[in-house]
Structure formats: structure tokens, C-alpha cells
Amino acid sequence: MIRLLALLLLVLAPLAARAQDESIVLGLSQTSVAITADFTGSEILIYGAVKREAPQPEGGPLQVIVTVEGPPTPVVVRRKERRLGIWINRDKVRINHAPSFYAVATTGPLEAILSETDNLRYQISVPRAIRAVGISAQAEESPSFVEALQRIREQEGRYHLDEGTVAFTEDTLFRTDVRLPSNLVEGNYRVRVFLTRDGRVVDSLEGGIGVQKAGIERFIYALAQEQPLIYGLLSLVMAVVAGWGASAAFRMIR
Known part of the structure; x- marks a missing residue:
């Protein structure tokens, strides 16, 4: 038994070493x-950059996929229908x-550089990143709702696929710019980088970007979340003061 285990270790050790021959070194601005x-x-x-411990293995060219994912939230997607001249849910x-935000940047067409098996495993593409869980009773209809959510958020600039925007030099150095919109949600944004060859993921690495409100926006947000009663009273006082000020200004103009 011991000899068999030793033999397995000798056989698997080179395979494990080759699996780590190419790894990612990641940096964020x-x-x-x-x-x-x-x-x-x-x-x-x-x-x-791609760090190598051995000569580049045989096979197709190396490809890079970068994803940036905002904090996920549950969403209810409704379909409207026109009944008797009225649109109803x-x-x-x-x-x-x-994901509140999701961007994918690649060195080439996503379908050409990533197999469906690894896409399913790592949840890389936009449709795969949107996970509709617990809707088995509506399984036939759920794909159209997911597509509708993706379409709406693409129009808002919150989801986008940028193929061919990752610059990859001599199969070693890579870089890309990802635009974050103004309507960001607070939280931790997950950055993932994948190396693929012949459609299979060779290595992956994850980083993070923290997004939070600052200045007066942070104070107002914290007050609304932690002291809703005080926030409501202050809002009421400000509304009364603003109304009185507008009324006084109009009287002076007259």
C-alpha cells in the first residue's frame, strides 16, 4: 500500500508542477x-504579468480575461403586459x-478563448455571473427574465463586455482599463484575472477594490442608516426652512 502511494506521488508531482508553470502576478492602479x-x-x-517556472508549454496561444464584479443584490424582475389599454405587472x-456592476475585458472573442465548461465552473460571462436561484417552478421563463435584466443594466452602463481590450505583450505582460460608472454601489468590488489556453483556464487570481462614500455624502448615508429618526427629523426641518425661505424671497420680489 505504501509503495502504491509513493508511486502515485511520483506520477502526480510532475503534473502538479506543470499546472503551476504559469501563474499570474496582478496589480491595480x-x-x-x-x-x-x-x-x-x-x-x-x-x-x-505571467510568471513562468519553466518554458512555455505547447498548445494554443495564452489568453487573458479580466472581470470586475460589484456587490451582488437580489432583484425582482417583472414583466408588464397591456390589458384594456393599461400596462400592468x-x-x-x-x-x-x-451583481450591481459587472465588466468583462478579454484579449479576444470570449466564446473563442473560453470553453463553456470553464465558463460554467468559474461563472465568468455576464449571464453566468447572474445566478437565478430557487425559481425551478419558473425554469422555462427564467432565461428571458435574466436576459431582460442584463439588457437593462447594459443600457445603464452597469454591465458590459469589452472583447479585445486587454493588451497582452509577448505572452507575458497584460493591461486593461475598466471604467467604473458614477452610479456605483458601496462595497467591495471583486477583480478576477484568468489565463486560458485552448479554452481552458490555466490559472486565476483575485483582487479587490473598496468603494465607499466620502465627505458629506458619507455622513448623510451613515445618518440615514444608523439614526433614521434623526435623519427624518432633520429632513423635515430642512424642508420647512427651504419652504419658508422660498416664500420670504417671493414676498421680497413682489
Whole structure:
């Protein structure tokens, strides 16, 4: 038995070493983003290199896929129908895991450089990143609802696929710029980088970007979340003061 285990270790050791022959070294231009009153979005430079412990293995060319994912939230997607001249909500599907932001950047066409098996395993493409869980009773209808959510968020600039935007030099150095929109949700944004060859993922690495409100926006947000009664009273006082001020200004104009 011991001899058999030793033989297995001798056979598997070179395979494990080859699996780690190519690995990712990752860098980010910034690891935090502050949302202020004049925030109009931000651009993150994601760069890195492929570290090799042995000569480049045989096979197709190496490819790079970069994803940036915002905090996931549950979403209810409803379908409207026109009945008697009135638009009303009819069917609905609850999507348990929908990233608030999702961007994919690649060195080439995604379908050409990533197999469906590894896409399913690593949840890389936008449809795969949207996970509709617990809707088996609506399984036939759920794909159309997921497509509708993807289409709406693409129009809002919150989901996008940028094929061919990752610059890859001599199969070693890579870089890409990912644009973060102004309507960001606070939280940790997950950055993932995948190396693929012949459609299979060779290695992957994960990083993170922290996004939070800053300045007066942070104070108002924290007050609304932690002291809702005080926030409501202050809002009421400000509304009364603003109304009185507008009325006084009109009287002076007259």
C-alpha cells in the first residue's frame, strides 16, 4: 500500500508542477474609490504579468480575461403586459444573485478563448455571473427574465463586455482599463484575472477594490442608516426652512 502511494506521488508531482508553470502576478492602479458630490466615475488600470517556472508549454496561444464584479443584490424582475389599454405587472422572477456592476475585458472573442465548461465552473460571462436561484417552478421563463435584466443594466452602463481590450505583450505582460460608472454601489468590488489556453483556464487570481462614500455624502448615508429618526427629523426641518425661505424671497420680489 505504501509503495502504491509513493508511486502515485511520483506520477502526480510532475503534473502538479506543470499546472503551476504559469501563474499570474496582478496589480491595480488603485484599491479604493471614494464617492463624493462631484463623482462622475473612475477608471481603474488593471495590469500584471505571467510568471513562468519553466518554458512555455505547447498548445494554443495564452489568453487573458479580466472581470470586475460589484456587490451582488437580489432583484425582482417583472414583466408588464397591456390589458384594456393599461400596462400592468404580470409574471415575475426573483434573481437571488445579481451583481450591481459587472465588466468583462478579454484579449479576444470570449466564446473563442473560453470553453463553456470553464465558463460554467468559474461563472465568468455576464449571464453566468447572474445566478437565478430557487425559481425551478419558473425554469422555462427564467432565461428571458435574466436576459431582460442584463439588457437593462447594459443600457445603464452597469454591465458590459469589452472583447479585445486587454493588451497582452509577448505572452507575458497584460493591461486593461475598466471604467467604473458614477452610479456605483458601496462595497467591495471583486477583480478576477484568468489565463486560458485552448479554452481552458490555466490559472486565476483575485483582487479587490473598496468603494465607499466620502465627505458629506458619507455622513448623510451613515445618518440615514444608523439614526433614521434623526435623519427624518432633520429632513423635515430642512424642508420647512427651504419652504419658508422660498416664500420670504417671493414676498421680497413682489
